[in-house]
Amino acid sequence: xxxxxxxxxxxxxxxxxxxxxxxxxxxxxxxxxxxxxxxxxxxxxxxxxxxxxxxxxxxxxxxxxxxxxxxxxxxxxxxxxxxxxxxxxxxxxxxxxxxxxxxxxxxxxxxxxxxxxxxxxxxxxxxxxxxxxxxxxxxxxxxxxxxxxxxxxxxxxxxxxxxxxxxxxxxxxxxxxxxxxxxxxxxxxxxxxxxxxxxxxxxxxxxxxxxxxxxxxxxxxxxxxxxxxxxxxxxxxxxxxxxxxxxxxxxxxxxxxxxxxxxxxxxxxxxxxxxxxxxxxxxxxxxxxxxxxxx
Amino acid sequence: xxxxxxxxxxxxxxxxxxxxxxxxxxxxxxxxxxxxxxxxxxxxxxxxxxxxxxxxxxxxxxxxxxxxxxxxxxxxxxxxxxxxxxxxxxxxxxxxxxxxxxxxxxxxxxxxxxxxxxxxxxxxxxxxxxxxxxxxxxxxxxxxxxxxxxxxxxxxxxxxxxxxxxxxxxxxxxxxxxxx
Numbered sequence: 001x002x003x004x005x006x007x008x009x010x011x012x013x014x015x016x017x018x019x020x021x022x023x024x025x026x027x028x029x030x031x032x033x034x035x036x037x038x039x040x041x042x043x044x045x046x047x048x049x050x051x052x053x054x055x056x057x058x059x060x061x062x063x064x065x066x067x068x069x070x071x072x073x074x075x076x077x078x079x080x081x082x083x084x085x086x087x088x089x090x091x092x093x094x095x096x097x098x099x100x101x102x103x104x105x106x107x108x109x110x111x112x113x114x115x116x117x118x119x120x121x122x123x124x125x126x127x128x129x130x131x132x133x134x135x136x137x138x139x140x141x142x143x144x145x146x147x148x149x150x151x152x153x154x155x156x157x158x159x160x161x162x163x164x165x166x167x168x169x170x171x172x173x174x175x176x177x178x179x180x181x182x183x184x185x186x187x188x189x190x191x192x193x194x195x196x197x198x199x200x201x202x203x204x205x206x207x208x209x210x211x212x213x214x215x216x217x218x219x220x221x222x223x224x225x226x227x228x229x230x231x232x233x234x235x236x237x238x239x240x241x242x243x244x245x246x247x248x249x250x251x252x253x254x255x256x257x258x259x260x261x262x263x264x265x266x267x268x269x270x271x272x273x274x275x276x277x278x279x280x281x282x283x284x285x286x287x288x289x290x291x292x293x294x295x
Numbered sequence: 296x297x298x299x300x301x302x303x304x305x306x307x308x309x310x311x312x313x314x315x316x317x318x319x320x321x322x323x324x325x326x327x328x329x330x331x332x333x334x335x336x337x338x339x340x341x342x343x344x345x346x347x348x349x350x351x352x353x354x355x356x357x358x359x360x361x362x363x364x365x366x367x368x369x370x371x372x373x374x375x376x377x378x379x380x381x382x383x384x385x386x387x388x389x390x391x392x393x394x395x396x397x398x399x400x401x402x403x404x405x406x407x408x409x410x411x412x413x414x415x416x417x418x419x420x421x422x423x424x425x426x427x428x429x430x431x432x433x434x435x436x437x438x439x440x441x442x443x444x445x446x447x448x449x450x451x452x453x454x455x456x457x458x459x460x461x462x463x464x465x466x467x468x469x470x471x472x473x474x475x
Contacts, residue, residue, distance in 0.1 A: 011455035015430060017437045042463050049412050050431040058322045059339060066318065066343050067311060070350060246335035255336065 001025045006036055014043045059268050061233050068234065132194060135239045138259050138277060145225035145278050148262075149190065149217050152229070156192035156213065166191055166214055171205025174214040175274065176228040181291035182284070187225070188217040194235055204232050204271065211235050226278030228292075233273045237266070249286045256285060269293045300358060307353035314350055321363075325370050331428040332374035334417045337381070345373045360442075367433070367443045371425050378421040408471075415465035423458035430455060 006029045012018050013026040030037045137155060138148050152158060159169070167173045169191045177186060194211040206212045213231035220226075244257035247265075254267035259277065265285040266275040274292060279285045298320050305313035325345050330338045349369055356365055416424065422444075429440045441448040 008456065009452065011459060012437070012452040015437070015452075015455070017452065039460075043459050046459055046462055047431055049408075050416075050427065058326050058342065062322065062339065062343070063315065063318055066346050067315075069343065069347060070309075070311075070314065244336050246338075253335075 001029055003029070003033055003036065006030070006033065007039070010036060010039055011043070014040060061268060061271060065234055132235070132237045133239075134237050134264075134275065134277075135259055138262070138264075145217055145227045148227055148277055149188070149215060152192060152215055152227075153190050156194055158190035158192050158215070161189055161191045161214075163189070170212045170214060174216065174228075174230045175269070175272075175292040176216045176218065176230065177214070179291070180218060181287050183221045185219045186216050187219045190215045192231075194231060204234075206232060220280075224278075224280075226276060226280075228288075229275040229277070230272055233268045233271050235273065237273070237275070239264075239266075247282065247285070249289050254285065254289050256282070265289065267293075298362065303353060303356060303358075303362065306350060307356070309350075317349075318346060321366055324363075325366065327432065328367065328370050328428055329374050331416070331424050331432075332371065332421050333377050333381075335413070337377065341374055341377050344377070345370050348373055364439065364443055367429070368445070371443065375421055375425070411466065411469055411471060415462055415469055415471070418465045419458060419461040423454055423461060426451060426454045427458040427462070 006026055009018060009022065009026055013023060016023070018026065026036075030040060137151060149158075161169060163173060163177045166177060166189055174189070177189060180186060192213040192215060194213045204211075211232055213229065213235070216228045216230075218226055218228060239257055239259065244255050246253050247256055254265050256263065256265050256279075258264065262278045263281065263285075264275065264277045265279050265288070266273065267289055268274075269289075269292065274289075276285065276288055279288065298317055302313045302316055306317050322342070326338060326342045329342045329345060333341050349366060352369065356362065425444055426440055429435045429443060435443070437448050437451040440446075440451045444451070446454070
């Protein structure tokens, strides 16, 4: 057996899928051929890599989210209505068209009530909220945290609230209002009303027809600011087609991406989703994920 | 409740408890396979898609094949469809792992190696990742892989050859120093 023939059978040899005779021939060849022997050793190393490569269990809300989707009879995930994949339902197309009307609105104009109502009607019609496009909402050239807060507030009827008022309106105290790590300070908080979430009745404190959401404007010791957004984990948010990366911290994992030059981290913690817009880097994101998840 | 013919029948008729039983027995396995094919960013969405398809098509399961084989095949089809749809989108890691310079196998280095591996793995062809996953993690025979992947048995070995070779090349290109 020549080297080329042996190379073609190396995987089958390694996986013990050859006849006894062929196994013997490859084995003999590998004792004399340094290249094939090295390749077999690399197969061993790769196997160890692959097997050791841990897989995180599904998030705790995976089944409720799936059950909701099965209940709604949707064959496509709600957030997929933002892509041009096949099989869009008529309702999803209505939702998409309505959403585009909202998102194509210039930032410096007043909200288009008609389009906004269409978005909400479409969301109601599909039983699950269409994805809220954070990329579209927060991607503007002069974007900084306070501008982003105003944008979200204008879009979703933001109301200034202290910790007590926020707790009363939301039915819970936002994790970032309880405590912040790293000497960070909460300087302002708004309570927003998002299109209704995908929780079943009694599963959250949002009430019918809406989804409570809290946004905190936070400040670092150096005066720079960022936003934390917290709402029901079943509320679907979308970041369009932005490239992103998953980062793992202990049992938690979060997604990191850039919106208009601002690094953004988003993750699920228990039943709620938190999104930090304007995070400084991986270490700050990790500290925030760990710090806020422990509350 | 266990996953048997009765459970499958109930789940196909929309029984939520039966569906939960099937979900509970397969969620980790499906997620792992999806993760290897589509990568980390969309793993939860695509895993959910798999189960929606699974419950939608459950009435077509004929018990002629192993249930897990049927689920594997469906998972691969849904995941590969997603990959093909997403091929136009470029996924660029924002936080590049440090690729060289580690001198001892401490925790940080192991983390770097894992990140390195994930990056290399994501760069090889999705169909090659499928056969590699079915072999190395599911420990399936070439005959079973051929059945699930819908390819001739003779192709399994050549795909595994390419998968291993490409993965090794990607690791080396990223600065992996081989076995140390």
